[in-house]
Amino acid sequence: MKTRARMGFGAASLVLVLALTGCGGGGGADGGEVASVGKGREGGNSSAAPGASSEMAEYVEAKRKWVVCLRENGLDAPDPDAKGNVDFGDARKAKQDPKFSEAQEKCRDLVVMVPDSLERAMQPELSAEEIDRKKRYATCMQENGAPDFPDTDxxxxxxEVAxxxxxxxxxxxQxxxxxxxxxxDDGSKAKG
Structure with missing residues (x-):
């Protein structure tokens, strides 16, 4: 399990950040275009950003509905940015606020996970060296006892196989x- 988690490199970090954002954690604003949501309104502008895919637009729209619900339940929630991130600032402080917990509970049915295709699209592009290293790792795993280890494209x-x-x-x-x-070899994380 340790190897799989580490192999995900930035993907695991991104998933964690996005999951926390969707669940009220402190996702950071990335300086992208901010979608507008008025208090008490359902939605707003339905496009996430010029040229964004319909899947991205649908995801951002779903996040807007979630923010509207939070606002309707007493939380001064910020607008989602062009990628659907909602920045609540200090996640620990927000989670200690009873209003935050109550609004989260009332709006939990509106929480959406980042679609796989969007998650991939938002990941930084890997260098040729990083891609080669991941491919060598997959081949090594398959040749040394884990034939079901997933290939790298x-x-x-x-x-995405089990x-x-x-x-x-x-x-x-491993x-x-x-x-x-x-x-x-001992399973501890290497420096660097």
Missing amino acids: DKGFSE WDSTSAGAKRA RACGEIVGIP
Whole structure:
């Protein structure tokens, strides 16, 4: 499991940030265009940003509806940005506010997860070296006991397939291949 989590590099971080944002955490504003939502209104402008995909527009619109609900339930929630991020500032402070918890609970049916295709589109582009390293790691894992380990495509994304990371072969492969992605043989995280 450790290897899979580390292999995700920035993807895992992005998922965590977006999940916390969707659940009331402190996603940061990225300086993108801000969607406008008036208090007490459902929605607003339906396009997320010029040239945005319809999937992105739908996602941002869903986040707007969630923000409207939060506002209708007493929380002074900020507008989502062009990527659907909602910046609540200090997440710990916000979560301690009873208004925040109450509004979150009342609006939980409107919380949407980032669609997989948007998550991929929002990830930073990997360098040729990073893509090569991920491909070598996948091949090494497959050749050393984890034949079901997902392949890596030409952009550095892993196929979305289930693989058994707990099998003896997978653990053996993780020990043999970990250094390719910066995980020492003992399982502790490498420096750098």
